[in-house]
Amino acid sequence: MKELEVSLSKKIDEFKQLCKPESVVICDGSKGEYDGFIRELVGNGIAKPLKRKGCYYFRSDPKDVARVESCTFICSKKEEDAGPTNNWSEPMAMKTRLMALFEGCMKGRTMYVIPYLMGPESSPMSKVGIEITDSLYVCVNMYIMTRMGKAAMDRIDRGEKPVIGLHSVGMPLSEGIKDVAWPCNDEKVIAHFPETREIFSFGSGYGGNALLGKKCFALRIASSMAKDEGWLAEHMLIIGVTNPEGKKKYFAAAFPSACGKTNLALLKSQMPGWKVECVGDDIAWMKFGDDGRLYAINPENGFFGVAPGTSYDTNPYAMETIKEDALFTNVALNGDDVWWEGMSKDVPDNLINWKGERHDKFSKEKASHPNARFTAKASNCPNIDPNMEAAEGVPIEGIIFGGRRASLAPLVMEAKDWTMGTIYGASLCSEKTAAAEGKAGEMRQDPFAMIPFCGYNMADYVAHWLSMEKTGRKMPKVFTVNWFRKNKADEFIWPGFSENMRVLSWMFDSIDGKVEKLETPFGSLPVAINTKGLNIDEKSLKEVLTIDQKDYKSESKRLIDYFTMTYGDSLPDEVLTRLSKNN
Ligand code: OXD
Ligand code: MN
Numbered sequence: 001m002k003e004l005e006v007s008l009s010k011k012i013d014e015f016k017q018l019c020k021p022e023s024v025v026i027c028d029g030s031k032g033e034y035d036g037f038i039r040e041l042v043g044n045g046i047a048k049p050l051k052r053k054g055c056y057y058f059r060s061d062p063k064d065v066a067r068v069e070s071c072t073f074i075c076s077k078k079e080e081d082a083g084p085t086n087n088w089s090e091p092m093a094m095k096t097r098l099m100a101l102f103e104g105c106m107k108g109r110t111m112y113v114i115p116y117l118m119g120p121e122s123s124p125m126s127k128v129g130i131e132i133t134d135s136l137y138v139c140v141n142m143y144i145m146t147r148m149g150k151a152a153m154d155r156i157d158r159g160e161k162p163v164i165g166l167h168s169v170g171m172p173l174s175e176g177i178k179d180v181a182w183p184c185n186d187e188k189v190i191a192h193f194p195e196t197r198e199i200f201s202f203g204s205g206y207g208g209n210a211l212l213g214k215k216c217f218a219l220r221i222a223s224s225m226a227k228d229e230g231w232l233a234e235h236m237l238i239i240g241v242t243n244p245e246g247k248k249k250y251f252a253a254a255f256p257s258a259c260g261k262t263n264l265a266l267l268k269s270q271m272p273g274w275k276v277e278c279v280g281d282d283i284a285w286m287k288f289g290d291d292g293r294l295y296a297i298n299p300e301n302g303f304f305g306v307a308p309g310t311s312y313d314t315n316p317y318a319m320e321t322i323k324e325d326a327l328f329t330n331v332a333l334n335g336d337d338v339w340w341e342g343m344s345k346d347v348p349d350n351l352i353n354w355k356g357e358r359h360d361k362f363s364k365e366k367a368s369h370p371n372a373r374f375t376a377k378a379s380n381c382p383n384i385d386p387n388m389e390a391a392e393g394v395p396i397e398g399i400i401f402g403g404r405r406a407s408l409a410p411l412v413m414e415a416k417d418w419t420m421g422t423i424y425g426a427s428l429c430s431e432k433t434a435a436a437e438g439k440a441g442e443m444r445q446d447p448f449a450m451i452p453f454c455g456y457n458m459a460d461y462v463a464h465w466l467s468m469e470k471t472g473r474k475m476p477k478v479f480t481v482n483w484f485r486k487n488k489a490d491e492f493i494w495p496g497f498s499e500n501m502r503v504l505s506w507m508f509d510s511i512d513g514k515v516e517k518l519e520t521p522f523g524s525l526p527v528a529i530n531t532k533g534l535n536i537d538e539k540s541l542k543e544v545l546t547i548d549q550k551d552y553k554s555e556s557k558r559l560i561d562y563f564t565m566t567y568g569d570s571l572p573d574e575v576l577t578r579l580s581k582n583n
Contacts, residue, residue, distance in 0.1 A: 015102075020105075020172075023111070026115075028150065029151075044179075046058065048333075050336055052322075054325035055328065057329075058182075059181065059330060060184075061183075063184065066371045067208040072191075073189065074088055074194060077091060080457060081460075083570075084568075098202065101170065101202045101203075104174075105171075106168055108177070108179075110136075112134070112136070114132070116152050118217060118299035127217075127225075129162050130152075130163075130164045131167060132165070133168070133212075134168050135183075144326075144376065145304060161197075163199065165200070165216060167210055169183040169203070171184065183205065184204055185203035185204075190202075190204070199221065201216065218233065219233055219283060219450070223453070223456065223461070233284075237265040238298055239251050239253070241275070249397045249398065251400055252399050254399075254402070255403070265281035267317075267498055267501060268315075268383065271502065274504075278384055279387065281300075281303050283298065283299055289392065293395045293396075294475075301377065304374075305318060305376070307340045307373055307374050308340045315497070321381040322374045324380065327375040330371070332354055334348050341367065349361065396476050399476045399478045400481055400507070401428050405482050406484060411481065411485065411545055414479050414517065416519075416524065418468070418478070420523065422466050422575070423575055423578060424480040426447045427447070428445070428446050429445050430444060445562055447462070494544050502529050515527070526545055559579055
């Protein structure tokens with residue numbers, strides 16, 4: 001143990017020599033420390049206190065508003081280990097580039113060392129990390145998003161090796177340079193070294209680029225650990241669903257970024273007797289237990305949710321969660337409160353937009369950035385699951401894959417077996433949203449919603465999923481859903497949001513063998529779902545519940561082409577064989 005402590009302080013020293021900060025602070029993760037950081041941020045004019053108790057407002061540089069996938073690298077020794085969907089760099093070449101970037105990058109700033117734990121304190125599935133950063137904004141967000149401080153230090157003291165991440169906004173305060181509210185650098189690099197379990201992030205202070213516990217550790221590095229150790233690190237929410245008889249089942253669900261994961265995780269059921277509770281809204285670490293069941297933990301401790309579109313109508317539990325002790329970034333200011341598109345029907349007068357300018361409510365411009373975020377503690381959430389902190393995790397009985405597709409994909413379909421379920425995951429496809437740079441609206445293949453987050457070759461990832469099925473294991477049922485089907489008038493057919501409870505209840509009953517299904521070569525469809533009290537006509541319902549088998553055959557063909565073009569022959573044969581049977 002002492003040996004590790006020594007190596008850790010050596011590492012910190014090494015980074016100190018490299019980055020040349022003015023001072024170093026080892027964070028203890030206490031509330032007192034958080035309050036002090038917030039006072040400093042307010043004092044420097046970086047955070048603005050809001051009328052909501054314990055809430056603060058931040059505004060980023062307009063050039064630093066989302067994850068930067070084009071600057072995100074997997075640095076494995078062999079290029080094929082990063083695979084065709086990741087940017088690859090040879091590790092030594094990247095280290096040379098990084099050393100030059102990080103050289104003196106923290107001049108005039110404080111270097112904060114953040115020990116943090118991903119996962120419940122008592123869980124053997126949890127893992128420990130250290131983020132070393134020059135951003136106080138990162139410190140306060142990490143305080144909310146992770147178990148920061150003692151829980152992590154205790155594990156390090158017991159000999160656990162942390163995943164170390166070095167982060168800098170990349171704006172040294174050299175002689176004569178004045179600081180700005182949101183320092184960042186035009187050159188951005190987010191580099192992952194899966195073989196040595198290291199992360200280096202330079203140039204951005206925003207979200208997944210900078211809060212290294214989230215996408216960098218809990219998905220990219222952890223997916224690589226999971227492959228080596230035989231478990232799954234997934235871009236999935238986790239929910240507990242309780243039926244009117246009080247029976248409970250847990251589901252994990254993958255959707256590409258900004259496709260309503262937080263809304264499903266925080267769903268407030270309107271269906272009599274049915275209840276949804278949230279274990280996590282973004283990431284699941286899952287491992288088969290000795291009893292053959294798949295158990296999941298949420299490595300995170302808070303929500304970093306997309307604010308626009310969130311309202312008391314669409315997501316009342318989210319609105320309750322952010323009433324107090326939350327941080328808001330790039331939303332609009334409404335006096336001393338916040339506002340974003342979709343929070344209310346009417347746009348308030350006198351808004352200040354996310355860029356700090358007066359908002360013209362009659363213009364087409366949005367007052368909040370589409371990727372504006374709230375950061376809030378999971379414990380503030382009214383429907384947090386009582387087993388969120390369970391050491392063994394929660395047993396997953398259903399896995400859901402969902403995309404955003406205007407046509408083709410039905411409201412819900414169930415895979416006949418694990419292989420088909422894996423194909424549902426591998427075929428995930430969605431229209432692009434604002435969570436990452438690039439043009440919204442374009443279609444993007446996003447296997448397992450992991451394209452931006454897989455730390456190794458996606459073809460091996462699919463093989464890893466297939467390898468999960470073993471005798472004696474109780475494989476979860478796999479479903480595919482699509483809340484976003486549109487009619488000819490370009491309107492959403494399905495009301496979505498809390499009405500998705502109807503689909504969850506169908507899946508729940510299907511797992512128990514209590515529903516009638518229509519079998520097709522592509523999966524099983526509901527003969528009916530509960531639409532009591534729902535304003536949807538028969539024709540529209542039929543449209544979302546059924547598939548056009550002819551279109552699905554062409555889709556299988558399209559998928560075969562996409563898989564072969566992207567992965568060559570590295571994808572497991574089973575996938576192509578099964579898809580060709582269906583076309
Ligand atoms: C997120 C994302 O921020 O997926 O969760 O982009
Ligand atoms: Mn996400």
